[in-house]
Amino acid sequence: MPDFKIHGFNHTSFTVEDLDRSVTFFCEALGFELMNKAPRNPEAVQHISGVEGADMVVAYIQGPGHRLELIEYVGPADRGANTARPCDTAFAHIALDVDDVDKALAAVTPYGIEPYATPWVIDQGPNTGNRVVYTRTWDGITIEFIEIK
16 A cells, blocks of 8 residues: 555646647536646646647636646657557547437537547446447547446
8 A cells, every 4th residue: 555645636637639629628528627727837738748849828618527637738849749549658538428429529629530440338447338439529539428227
């Protein structure tokens, strides 16, 4: 056992290409609430991230029971995109419990979000009997919708 206490999760963070577009999507399509949006001190960003020339704008959005941090780096100039597949090391996704997977898909489709495949009923593990579907945003963020039976 560690000799310190974890009190809970603070947030999950994703780096995005266009912060305004991502905040609009999460708030309008999924019902998250914008808590704060502001630039950060470049000196602090570079120190914490270890990325020389890093500069960012950060938004915190609140969803049911969890907060997301969305970051748009405006520097350095050589930043790239992540195209990890679910089978690739360090791939991550968020999973949202919903009452209807089909309605969730209908809500995100106008934003250009498409499912990886059709919804599937899970046949083992803690989600047995639930319908699930993976979707991916333009930034490569995978959002799983889980329809609780």
